[in-house]
Amino acid sequence: MHGPTEGRLSRYEDGGGAAGRLGAAVVGLGGAVATTAVAGVELIRLGVCGQDGLPLAARTDLVPYEEIVFGGWDVSADDLAKAAHLHRVLDPAHIEAVAPQLQRLRPWPAVADPEYCRAVVGANVVAADGLRARTERIREDLRRFRDEQDVDQVVVVNLASTERLPDPASPALASVEAFEAALDDGDEAVTPSMLYAYAALREDMAYLNFTPSAGAGVPALTRLAERRGVPIAGKDGKTGQTMVKTVLAPALRSRALRVEGWYSTNLLGNRDGRALEDPDSLASKTATKESVLDSVLGYPVEDHRVRIEFYRPRGDEKEAWDNVDLVGFLGRRMQMKIDFLCRDSVLAAPLVLELVRLLAEARRRGERGVQEQFGYFFKAPMTAHGGVPEHALHRQEQNLLDWLDGADRAAARSVRP
Amino acid sequence: MHGPTEGRLSRYEDGGGAAGRLGAAVVGLGGAVATTAVAGVELIRLGVCGQDGLPLAARTDLVPYEEIVFGGWDVSADDLAKAAHLHRVLDPAHIEAVAPQLQRLRPWPAVADPEYCRAVVGANVVAADGLRARTERIREDLRRFRDEQDVDQVVVVNLASTERLPDPASPALASVEAFEAALDDGDEAVTPSMLYAYAALREDMAYLNFTPSAGAGVPALTRLAERRGVPIAGKDGKTGQTMVKTVLAPALRSRALRVEGWYSTNLLGNRDGRALEDPDSLASKTATKESVLDSVLGYPVEDHRVRIEFYRPRGDEKEAWDNVDLVGFLGRRMQMKIDFLCRDSVLAAPLVLELVRLLAEARRRGERGVQEQFGYFFKAPMTAHGGVPEHALHRQEQNLLDWLDGADRAAARSVRP
Amino acid sequence: MHGPTEGRLSRYEDGGGAAGRLGAAVVGLGGAVATTAVAGVELIRLGVCGQDGLPLAARTDLVPYEEIVFGGWDVSADDLAKAAHLHRVLDPAHIEAVAPQLQRLRPWPAVADPEYCRAVVGANVVAADGLRARTERIREDLRRFRDEQDVDQVVVVNLASTERLPDPASPALASVEAFEAALDDGDEAVTPSMLYAYAALREDMAYLNFTPSAGAGVPALTRLAERRGVPIAGKDGKTGQTMVKTVLAPALRSRALRVEGWYSTNLLGNRDGRALEDPDSLASKTATKESVLDSVLGYPVEDHRVRIEFYRPRGDEKEAWDNVDLVGFLGRRMQMKIDFLCRDSVLAAPLVLELVRLLAEARRRGERGVQEQFGYFFKAPMTAHGGVPEHALHRQEQNLLDWLDGADRAAARSVRP
């Protein structure tokens, strides 16, 4: 029935019955990444698109892409056909091919707090008063979605614009109990992304944070995930410049080429770029981008700079320009420049689809709390219990494949020269 | 006595006595790479240079750099101080610091055959008549070098300008016996690089081929290496553009970003570049450069081009400009451009030093024939018995470290997603 | 009736009656440049496109774009809607908007000689036997076109794929009389582009050569143009890389920054690129590209290289990468790199439209022979009587504006675009 993908589904479906129907409840459903992911699944269903950009397309032991059904919130009430048209990410012929399906998808009203994300506004906002009431409203949305779609499980996905970072030392975020009290008290330390994460965990649904916002990445919520036995993953999708950085930097280290300076510029003109015009949101974003390099190299690079510029001519077509100053044998200097003319949502959407499938699999296996083995997908991989994250892409890939294949995690070794 | 490096030598010296004194007999001693390597060792001895560019600087179980003594052949009779001055690779202050040592080093007359390398000529050429007589002369040079320097062993290193490739189907290269007969008959299939390789093997000395020339990479000579129990390694050092290619391509494959085209330009103006103005030599070079990509990606890239241009303004400062055309999710196109402003000899020389140390270690361990685990250093890694070489840098690195640490080679697994 | 452009037409039309209707008979009508030019005029008629890319859009003393009607030959019989779809130059929405008009335009059978352009073939070829018969057939086409369209005059435009260059010393091309005899004898020195040029001149029609082929650029035909009082212009449109070169080089000369090397790479994947896979056609193209630099700088650049590569992933989107090695004060070296991600036909088509208007104006003014003042548009500007062409863009622009001013000085001062 699925045509070109029929063969590779058989093994999965052997697993049993309706197990495959999987719900994805997306915060920021009308955004460029979410719209691209939704359209992508519809195009895969139609059989008109190949597997480019999907790293785990060959894994028949994960839920097929075609079995994912979408719902979610957005501050804009536009249906997804209109959103796809505005974002200008997809080939117009592709949008047309799946327009009827996209038109049927209209975002639920969002829980947005203007204090936390000043640059993006919209009319499609829920009226619930108080933090606790907001979480209740989100939980109702999630239950209704699960029941109406008759899905086996739901993964909650944060694709909303970047919020400002919370104070990491806030007592309200330090324990589950304090967080519960903070919800009742309307504590300022709680950000919208945490409300969605909390709601997901209370409904025993897996949670994915593809943004630099806090989401479930505060002690109160990672502990809640462990207690309830729910897998969580994040944060901040590793798509363009940072992906390239975590590929090149390990090689430079391997060849003992010392990095004296690394200057990174990002030009982007989509809604995410506009959100970063808010200095607080920008600080969240650059923080995760900057932490990576020193960790991979094993020494501090004093002249490491990351600039992100909202630059409208590009729309969703992002440019990441990197300059690396190297010192080689006998102190001789060299330079490497990388110009990546990429497309933000085109790189991000397939990774979101893979993570939804992986979190469903983790839930099936009974994994709980932070899923470190999904660090391959993130700029700022969450770690359990204060561990130091691995950033080198090839080692992250190995960790992911080991988990998928059930390999002994104890086999990990120190491999550095 | 060695000052800053004293500490890390102790473990090695525990091994015993004069074991450390290691001879390197270099074909092309006056070239930019060799001169840089020699000057580098002198500067390390003086303690004025750090470990930048030396991937295995921390390995105390290999011969210390300071224990390597150099000799070798060149078509130019200039001493190495003069050569270093002409090549303009090193900081002038560095050349001055080691000028007395470099002045003492004067290349032996080379065995050069104008038929095989038309673009580079020089007056410092040996007069021996006939192939067999030439190999005898080379062997005498090697024995004299070993005895005069009182070294424990000698590694013969090919750093000469690129020759044209031999006919791989030539019967003269198919077996040790045929090769011996070809030496006596003056068979055209035998190239100068083979004469040096043959001489090394007959003297039971390890052989390293850092160039695209044939060297020991024909069946007759790999078998001779196995028979005599001598390790050999090659070929064509992986320094700039191809190194970057074997780092990026595995990541693009990992992320399922399809490579539709890859256009590579090299601008270089040193003696190696001039040698490549000979179309036959150029063909040798581009052949090894082009074979890499498809192997790493797992599919053929129809629009893969490699251009090498002799361009004088740069001298030893090479520019490698790459453009990659990518197809991502839903068929959307992206581009990546990498401009590597590197220095050919600065990248190559430390790898040569590491390989000399590694071959000495392999000889000590009794390894024989092609040393596949050194593929990390080569654009066209030799494999034993027709195997397919691994090109991805991070997997090559793992293979190297496994060998150094004595890890079980059987543990290798298929890790591709 | 013309909507947004109505105002600026009035003054021109005051000049008198049907004077504006102007025919353009294009050799290579189905190619990317021609199709873009035709679609552009239709879109201007619809009022949906602005004046971007049209240097003389403000000149109300030239024929309005809307008054140009097209016809022409092509080896492919596809109508222009189909051609536009295949070339992928235009926004699909734009093609759709003018599809009915484009569908009505179907190329006439071409006079093509496989000897002269091996790489491009097509079925839409005229059967006329012998050179003379071919010119007769072309002249019939031109007369029919003029009469059917009821135009005031016709400009013949060469946009066909690049031919190999003729032998400049051939006696057959040295005089009108020799050329006439060569037509009768079937002399090999006569190339297809000359046949069209000859036919145009014999019909007293202006001739424009936007390609590197010979066209009217041989003594026999420039003299014929002078004798018959017909203006001609060429050759090889200056669009991307060479345009930038003739802008930067004068500035480098002005600042006395010495150019030690200039390395130019072109990646292009359209039909013109495929034609350049024929080494003879490529030689025509690079010859005009290479001659420019030394002329602008006033001294020879020994390391000036121009590479053109047929590289399919780009289609009509061309990439021109330039590297310039500079020497400044006290011999210090610097580099400049320019990467122009342009679109070949988008840059060329509006220049063709301007040249058609300018040649019509030249014809109206009674100018005869080579129109040097149009050098602004060409990589290899034709000069009358062996003059040395001006290549610096800003001086070419001044020459053009001075000529325009000569006609109507009062209107001209505000014209600088």
Next chain:
Amino acid sequence: MHGPTEGRLSRYEDGGGAAGRLGAAVVGLGGAVATTAVAGVELIRLGVCGQDGLPLAARTDLVPYEEIVFGGWDVSADDLAKAAHLHRVLDPAHIEAVAPQLQRLRPWPAVADPEYCRAVVGANVVAADGLRARTERIREDLRRFRDEQDVDQVVVVNLASTERLPDPASPALASVEAFEAALDDGDEAVTPSMLYAYAALREDMAYLNFTPSAGAGVPALTRLAERRGVPIAGKDGKTGQTMVKTVLAPALRSRALRVEGWYSTNLLGNRDGRALEDPDSLASKTATKESVLDSVLGYPVEDHRVRIEFYRPRGDEKEAWDNVDLVGFLGRRMQMKIDFLCRDSVLAAPLVLELVRLLAEARRRGERGVQEQFGYFFKAPMTAHGGVPEHALHRQEQNLLDWLDGADRAAARSVRP
């Protein structure tokens, strides 16, 4: 005596006697630009350097470079040999060749006000109390310099690090009288660069401002220059990125390629870069850089950004990376990227030398006040009486040559370098 330059001097010296000896009193004598200019003149005297980078090297009607003698102030007391060594701009062999001459040159104590330039400090500071006293001290320095060196005239040159900009509406800067009062009152509106400019004008010496600071560019001082009949020129030398911008932008306008966005990044690591870490100084710098583009294009570019980054790995080797987003025919988008790997002081120093010669010539001709015809050299050309400056390089060049021609038309036609 002058060797290779002897010939071209004779004509100038025919003009009469000691007329050629010209003093240059430099504010910021120990900086990279000034040190390079001084060393350059010494190397020209030695005949070891050519005329690269000197736009007016062929003008024999200007004072020969060899006739310029230097003096000046700096916050560092290092002699110029030491300064040249630290700046790492020149070839070490060149520094050595003129070390004796450079060692004899030791900067006079500077008048520096830490309020106005916080990032650069030094011990070589004059103790004069109050603004008036400071100007007296500067005037004494100038008179002493003129007398000791026995020069015909002195040009005062501002090459100091960038100050913050003054309030343009300040009444203290509006008239000569108000300014004189402000000096007596110690008014905060008066910046150090104004003190030097005022002192120069009071001593009837020409004044050149090569920096973005105010210098003589306030109404009070331009009027003073006019009253006293002294020529002044400025401001902010046009060397790298902006020079390229004023070359490309006129061409893009000429071809009607619409600029939708222009993103400019500067990486530089010398003392000037460090001074720009002070946000007020940075604002001065970016203001002059940003104003240029709209003026040349004739319309506002909304997405025009200029970033300047202090980035140490480069030292004086600056990188200017520009990205231009273009819209061409039928709305199709294109991009141009320019990466200029330049050397700040190498580009600036020869322009300073030319301006010193030109101001001496202007003084000789009796020109007074702002010298608009020198706009060719500046990012923010001063204009007299509120005129709008010309920014296009080729038109600025024409203006300069026209002025030079006015003096000696017979000599001028061959001057275009």
